[in-house]
Amino acid sequence: MSDTVVLMNETATQNPWRITLRQFQRHRLANASLILLIVFVLLAIFADRIAPFNPNDIDPRAAGVTRGFPQPPTIEHLFGTDDLNRDVFARLLYGMRVSLAVGFLAMFISIGLGVTLGAISGYAGGWLDNILMRLVDIFLSVPSFIFFLALNALLAPSIWTVIFILSIFSWMDVARLVRGEFLALKERDYVVAAHAIGATPLRIILSHLLPNALAPVLVAATLAIPAAILSESALSFIGLGVPPPNASLGNMLQNAKAWLTTAWWLWITPGLVISLTVLAFNFVGDGLRDAFDPTLRR
Amino acid sequence: MTRYLIRRLLQMIPLLIGISILSFLIIKAAPGDPLVVYIDPNKPPPSAQDMARLRAQLGLDQPIPVQYVRWLGNALQGDLGFSLTGRRAVSLEIADRLPATVLLGVSSLLLALLLSVPIALFSAIRRYTWGDYLITTLSFIGLSMPGFFIALLLMQIFSVQWRWLPTTGMRNVRESYTGIQAAIDIGQHLLLPTIALAAASLARWVRYQRSSILDVLSQDYIRTARAKGMTEGRILRVHALRNALTPLVTLIGLSIPQLVSGSFIIEFVFGWPGLGLLAVNAALKRDFPIIMGVTMLSALFIVLGNFFADLAYHFIDPRIRYE
Numbered sequence: 001m002s003d004t005v006v007l008m009n010e011t012a013t014q015n016p017w018r019i020t021l022r023q024f025q026r027h028r029l030a031n032a033s034l035i036l037l038i039v040f041v042l043l044a045i046f047a048d049r050i051a052p053f054n055p056n057d058i059d060p061r062a063a064g065v066t067r068g069f070p071q072p073p074t075i076e077h078l079f080g081t082d083d084l085n086r087d088v089f090a091r092l093l094y095g096m097r098v099s100l101a102v103g104f105l106a107m108f109i110s111i112g113l114g115v116t117l118g119a120i121s122g123y124a125g126g127w128l129d130n131i132l133m134r135l136v137d138i139f140l141s142v143p144s145f146i147f148f149l150a151l152n153a154l155l156a157p158s159i160w161t162v163i164f165i166l167s168i169f170s171w172m173d174v175a176r177l178v179r180g181e182f183l184a185l186k187e188r189d190y191v192v193a194a195h196a197i198g199a200t201p202l203r204i205i206l207s208h209l210l211p212n213a214l215a216p217v218l219v220a221a222t223l224a225i226p227a228a229i230l231s232e233s234a235l236s237f238i239g240l241g242v243p244p245p246n247a248s249l250g251n252m253l254q255n256a257k258a259w260l261t262t263a264w265w266l267w268i269t270p271g272l273v274i275s276l277t278v279l280a281f282n283f284v285g286d287g288l289r290d291a292f293d294p295t296l297r298r
Numbered sequence: 299m300t301r302y303l304i305r306r307l308l309q310m311i312p313l314l315i316g317i318s319i320l321s322f323l324i325i326k327a328a329p330g331d332p333l334v335v336y337i338d339p340n341k342p343p344p345s346a347q348d349m350a351r352l353r354a355q356l357g358l359d360q361p362i363p364v365q366y367v368r369w370l371g372n373a374l375q376g377d378l379g380f381s382l383t384g385r386r387a388v389s390l391e392i393a394d395r396l397p398a399t400v401l402l403g404v405s406s407l408l409l410a411l412l413l414s415v416p417i418a419l420f421s422a423i424r425r426y427t428w429g430d431y432l433i434t435t436l437s438f439i440g441l442s443m444p445g446f447f448i449a450l451l452l453m454q455i456f457s458v459q460w461r462w463l464p465t466t467g468m469r470n471v472r473e474s475y476t477g478i479q480a481a482i483d484i485g486q487h488l489l490l491p492t493i494a495l496a497a498a499s500l501a502r503w504v505r506y507q508r509s510s511i512l513d514v515l516s517q518d519y520i521r522t523a524r525a526k527g528m529t530e531g532r533i534l535r536v537h538a539l540r541n542a543l544t545p546l547v548t549l550i551g552l553s554i555p556q557l558v559s560g561s562f563i564i565e566f567v568f569g570w571p572g573l574g575l576l577a578v579n580a581a582l583k584r585d586f587p588i589i590m591g592v593t594m595l596s597a598l599f600i601v602l603g604n605f606f607a608d609l610a611y612h613f614i615d616p617r618i619r620y621e
Contacts, residue, residue: 134312134313134316135316137313137316138313138317138320140555141313141317141555141597141600141601141604142317142320142593142596142597142600143555143558143593143596143597143600144555145558145562145563146562146577146581146589146592146593147320147324147593149562149577149578149580149581149589150324150581150586150589150590150593151324152581153581153582153586153589154324154327226442230444233444233446234444234445234563237444237446237563238563238566238578238581238582239582240581240582250444253446253447253450257450257567260450260453260458261454261458264454267447267450271443271447271450271451274443274444274447275439275442275443275444275447278441278442278443278444279438279439279441279442282438282441282442283438
């Protein structure tokens with residue numbers, strides 16, 4: 001008897017996350033992209049086990065043949081070697097590790113910053129809101145790329161510098177998003193009621209407002225990763241990102257620029273990996289956005 | 299309307315002040331003594347007394363806020379200081395490079411604009427056909443490829459393999475063309491950077507306009523027009539397209555920052571002698587006065603771009619009324 005009651009309850013109430021998941025599974029491109037991303041992330045995590053060579057090691061045999069020239073792909077070096085006779089496949093795996101790490105970390109920091117400032121702005125309102133939103137306006141109207149350049153020239157070049165720079169120039173959209181959601185949500189009856197029974201602001205923000213503003217934040221977070229990966233690769237391509245000898249997808253392309261005409265294998269593979277990664281993240285973000293949108297439910 | 303205009307203009311002032319404070323602080327945080335530019339390496343080094351006098355003359359002994367006000371006053375009069383590497387006035391360096399950047403920016407804006415409207419229209423009225431899927435896929439790919447990778451691909455195909463177009467620079471330095479020939483020469487150098495820079499905006503705009511056209515086509519007044527027997531072509535021309543294209547104005551305004559920052563990379567790849575190349579080289583050499591000069595100018599472009607986008611919106615869509 002009690003068993004059937006539980007069963008009926010389970011079928012009657014649908015978990016919203018489960019609905020979203022089911023909707024997401026219907027988006028075929030997003031699913032394929034998710035699988036591709038999982039493969040890429042696993043390749044990046046286990047780069048040290050998969051890579052046939054150390055990415056910064058110079059292959060002495062190849063160097064002995066033609067020192068200082070990139071070697072075309074062979075069975076031993078699947079994607080060839082670069083001008084220092086380092087294995088391109090190994091560098092690609094380690095470059096993916098760097099690029100994905102930069103993408104994820106920059107996303108976490110910028111989303112954290114955006115959510116925090118947006119929440120404060122939307123919940124507090126008044127002069128604090130005004131100041132924070134003017135700050136958003138300022139950050140939105142500086143050409144961020146040139147500030148990347150300036151800050152990069154100021155700070156010591158490292159992966160952490162790149163992550164820091166990318167994060168502080170990409171929190172604004174999320175802040176605006178969260179603020180907008182909070183402004184609408186905080187007038188709802190249940191929030192007013194929570195306030196009336198003496199819930200602290202922190203409690204209202206964390207357990208009443210934020211969960212209801214989470215869907216667009218998740219979409220923004222998914223789309224923040226490819227944006228950071230693109231910016232990192234652009235910075236590294238110019239020579240102001242991840243410092244050598246460590247590989248990143250961007251600085252592999254920079255290195256390849258000198259060999260544009262003679263060694264296509266140096267720049268085709270990193271370029272394709274960046275494009276595929278960003279494309280896959282964009283599709284997943286698109287799929288998530290559709291899955292969260294109740295008007296698109298089939 | 300006039301009141302709205304004045305308020306918008308006044309709003310720009312604190313914005314620009316905020317950006318200028320940010321820029322100034324970065325100059326101040328820069329390592330190295332700014333007096334270095336004034337020392338002639340061919341003469342014996344100046345005495346400590348001379349240095350102190352120069353420092354006082356330039357106001358560098360004043361507190362930071364006072365220095366900021368002075369710097370701002372000079373900047374407003376077009377004096378942005380001296381380049382550390384070129385030993386020229388920053389304003390002159392910028393004036394030299396500005397035309398090339400404007401040429402590249404405007405031509406890629408036009409290219410993206412002229413191509414995106416017909417492509418989006420085709421994609422929207424042939425929705426869910428293979429043509430639409432092809433366009434959607436291509437625009438997703440365009441959004442996902444880094445601009446410099448597109449640039450490298452174009453360079454490889456058109457300049458290296460087929461030798462149709464020059465690889466780098468803005469002019470053929472070996473020839474001294476004049477008149478029409480010079481224009482053709484610049485045009486040939488311009489083509490690939492323009493396509494590379496336009497690709498991302500094109501992809502984004504096709505996506506937006508496609509959904510905007512589909513949105514309008516599902517409105518009641520379109521159904522009414524169909525019901526009274528209007529031809530599809532006339533419905534599109536008279537009713538749908540005008541309303542569907544208003545968001546384009548905002549998109550153009552919003553794309554200005556992307557155009558500015560995108561052009562840095564594209565100019566760097568193609569050796570296009572514009573502001574972007576100037577800024578990237580300045581960053582590589584840590585020439586902060588140049589970096590900040592370009593920053594302020596780009597910020598001004600962006601703020602003004604948004605302002606004019608809002609203004610144009612008002613003229614295009616009379617339903618919008620500003621308080």
